[in-house]
Amino acid sequence: MITVFVEPDNETHTFERHNTVLMLQKRLGLRVNDALIIRGGTLLTPDDRLIDGDEIRVRKVISRG
Amino acid sequence: MKCRKCKAPAEIPLPSHNTAFCRDCFAAYFTGQVEKAIRRHGLINPGERVLVALSGGKDSLSLMLELSRLGYDVTGLHVDLGIPASSPAARAKVAGFCELHGLKLRVVELIKEGLPIPDVKRYINRPICSACGKIKRHWFNRVALEDGFQVLATGHNLDDEVARLFANTLRWDAGYLSDQGPCLNAENGFARKIKPLYRLSEFETACYAFLNGIEIHSAPCPYSGKASFTGHKRLWADLEHQSPGSKISFYDGFLKRGRPAFAQVELEAGVTLAPCESCGSPTSTGICGVCRLGIAVRERRAADPERQ
Ligand code: SF4
Ligand SMILES: [Zn+2]
Ligand SMILES: [Zn+2]
Numbered sequence: 001m002i003t004v005f006v007e008p009d010n011e012t013h014t015f016e017r018h019n020t021v022l023m024l025q026k027r028l029g030l031r032v033n034d035a036l037i038i039r040g041g042t043l044l045t046p047d048d049r050l051i052d053g054d055e056i057r058v059r060k061v062i063s064r065g
Numbered sequence: 066m067k068c069r070k071c072k073a074p075a076e077i078p079l080p081s082h083n084t085a086f087c088r089d090c091f092a093a094y095f096t097g098q099v100e101k102a103i104r105r106h107g108l109i110n111p112g113e114r115v116l117v118a119l120s121g122g123k124d125s126l127s128l129m130l131e132l133s134r135l136g137y138d139v140t141g142l143h144v145d146l147g148i149p150a151s152s153p154a155a156r157a158k159v160a161g162f163c164e165l166h167g168l169k170l171r172v173v174e175l176i177k178e179g180l181p182i183p184d185v186k187r188y189i190n191r192p193i194c195s196a197c198g199k200i201k202r203h204w205f206n207r208v209a210l211e212d213g214f215q216v217l218a219t220g221h222n223l224d225d226e227v228a229r230l231f232a233n234t235l236r237w238d239a240g241y242l243s244d245q246g247p248c249l250n251a252e253n254g255f256a257r258k259i260k261p262l263y264r265l266s267e268f269e270t271a272c273y274a275f276l277n278g279i280e281i282h283s284a285p286c287p288y289s290g291k292a293s294f295t296g297h298k299r300l301w302a303d304l305e306h307q308s309p310g311s312k313i314s315f316y317d318g319f320l321k322r323g324r325p326a327f328a329q330v331e332l333e334a335g336v337t338l339a340p341c342e343s344c345g346s347p348t349s350t351g352i353c354g355v356c357r358l359g360i361a362v363r364e365r366r367a368a369d370p371e372r373q
Contacts, residue, residue: 033302036268045066061268
């Protein structure tokens with residue numbers, strides 16, 4: 001299972017299947033440069049694989065102010 | 066993905082530039098874009114003192130850090146808006162950041178100046194964000210002049226600039242189109258205003274902030290509704306996706322071919338500015354807009370039965 005925390009909406013999603021970052025972005029309706037995809041201290045690129053147990057932070061970048 | 070430069074695993078994909086970088090090569094790229102902006106538009110001359118407007122957001126803090134790393138003489142300026150729900154957190158974040166990196170900071174407190182934003186909202190019948198923006202700009206400019214800073218830097222990025230330019234173009238607002246850009250030269254009692262991050266996208270500044278440990282969480286302003294440019298930013302994200310590089314070419318093209326024409330028109334229309342009778346800031350109306358706001362807020366606060 002993969003846990004995804006979306007900022008700044010403060011929403012948590014969980015996904016059963018293990019996908020690539022690109023598939024996650026598609027699922028959330030995000031383009032490559034719409035959000036930072038963070039795992040621990042690193043940024044992921046669309047081709048990176050997500051693995052079981054991953055905790056991913058999705059930080060949307062279009063600022064509100 | 067591999068870094069285009071060194072073939073290490075990439076962390077930052079940049080389709081607009083048809084590339085991807087590892088964090089080290091991204092840092093070099095980011096610095097290169099800031100240096101290019103400074104060089105191309107003569108943003109900072111050797112020996113000049115730079116005042117950096119620090120809101121506490123990722124862009125302003127990233128700008129401050131990068132300019133200090135490039136060796137410029139920078140001082141941060143934070144305007145404490147006096148909003149209980151958000152200002153203390155923003156101020157603490159700015160102060161903590163400056164302390165961590167050994168950077169100079171000045172703070173203007175609007176409560177002390179008699180113009181806390183909640184009072185402006187309560188007593189002044191106009192959109193709060195426009196009044197708030199005006200007050201902040203006033204203080205940036207005033208501190209720059211009073212304390213002898215030649216340059217005033219803000220953290221506007223490419224997405225901010227393109228969204229603003231687009232809005233100004235939709236209205237054909239000749240006044241704004243005559244001087245929007247990364248460099249507004251000093252004149253009429255204003256310091257030079259610069260935007261060294263104008264070549265970098267919101268995504269790029271967010272990556273820079275993350276990689277440099279600049280936390281972007283802070284309490285949002287309770288008055289921030291739907292930001293005016295968010296819709297335009299989405300349109301531009303679509304356009305950029307379909308044809309990468311659109312944003313920078315729209316903006317650079319405007320600077321080269323659009324702005325000079327509008328500047329000519331404005332020169333012919335021309336308004337003359339004189340120092341504000343109360344605070345000395347340049348204005349065309351005798352007493353400047355912010356001093357007039359201050360007077361109105363003071364009068365209405367004094368007449369407010371709940372505040373006696
Ligand atoms: S959102 Fe808040 S801080 Fe920003 S301009 Fe409006 S009132 Fe000022
Ligand atoms: Zn590299
Ligand atoms: Zn004044």
